[in-house]
Amino acid sequence: MKAPHFEYEKPATLADALRLLSAGGDNAKVLAGGQSLGPLLNLRMARPDLLVDIRTLPELRACEDDADSVTLGAAVTHAAIEDGQVPDPTHGLLARVAQGIAYRAVRNRGTLGGSLAHADPAADWVTTMVLLDAELRVAGADGERVLRVEDLVEGPLSTCLAPDEIIVSVRLPRLSADARWSYYKFNRKPGEFAEAIAAVVHDPARGVVRAVLGAMEGAPHVIPDPHALLGGDIDALAADIVTRSGFAPDTYEHRVHAVTLRRAVAGLA
């Protein structure tokens, strides 16, 4: 199908974009790479009156690199991350995740901020940024706020962002030199959305152990006691964690998530 009628604006500054969005009310939407919104429009699952194109706003493309963090502009593409064109404070996790998202033609257009704002439960950046405990800088009509990605997603395709708010950038803590990470995405065909994701980061120098299950019903599940994953009987533990995350035992989803978690933990070694 084809997209329904909409108006289109491409403002030159973030301030103009915010003004257009607040004037447009609930029926105005941000357009970034269009790799999720395009399909939704063509399927007529989204019917905005106005699209505000933010893909080339300089404020959303800027990246910063300091001693303990890296800030990536929200309009940085998956392909730019895959190719190492932007700083990566994770020693390769970002490039690895990027390469597994969709297909190159999609990665050339799709953006980090768009993926987070779209909040598909199976989106790779949503799980990755929760794993890394990244923060968002969000701009709105009344100024800016900072938000943990962990607090962003409220449910499938639903976030706590107001319709006239724009994600400007994502700030990632820098992992220490001896930090280890593992990211396992289970899907049947390369480039598809995940059926299950599990990811672990262990950064002893910073005292950080985090483990996350992705491709859940809504937001990623942050595993409450991740230290236990670093030793012990992983088979029983993984099954127990997946049960406590909300999947009924002996279902397909439970098994897939448990296997995915076991593989992620094995990948850490």
Added chain:
Amino acid sequence: MTRIALKVNGQAVERDVAPRRNLVDFLRDELNLTGTNVGCEHGVCGACTLEIDGAPARSCIAFAVACDGASVRTIEGFDDDPVMIELRAAFNAEHALQCGYCTPGMLVTARDIVTRLPDADEARIREELSGNLCRCTGYVGIVRAIVSVMAARKSSGGGR
């Protein structure tokens, strides 16, 4: 309607478009460039793949209005491209197409693989091709064609 100015296959084009007009319909219906095919219209099948500003993109989920100022290259724009000349010959030799519906998008992706990943092995080539569906060939000929172009370019010291 919104006025847009862009380059299509090297030629400057200026037109009024409705914002809802996707890039592939704009090219096919208004510029009569029917080489690019349309399949799923939601980014999955790869039939509509072409280049925007030198990088492969889906033209079914790109809006023409958002391509103002861009440089678009469709399969028609690759006639004299040296890599594409080799790929066309290899697709022919390896029976890498049957009905041809996927072929324009497949060639754009194949060219991206050959130029961006000159050292890719067969597994990587298959992974990179996963965003272009072919219902006829079973992919074996397509993979062989790409492998053969890469090998030939390597043995000739292949530049771009």
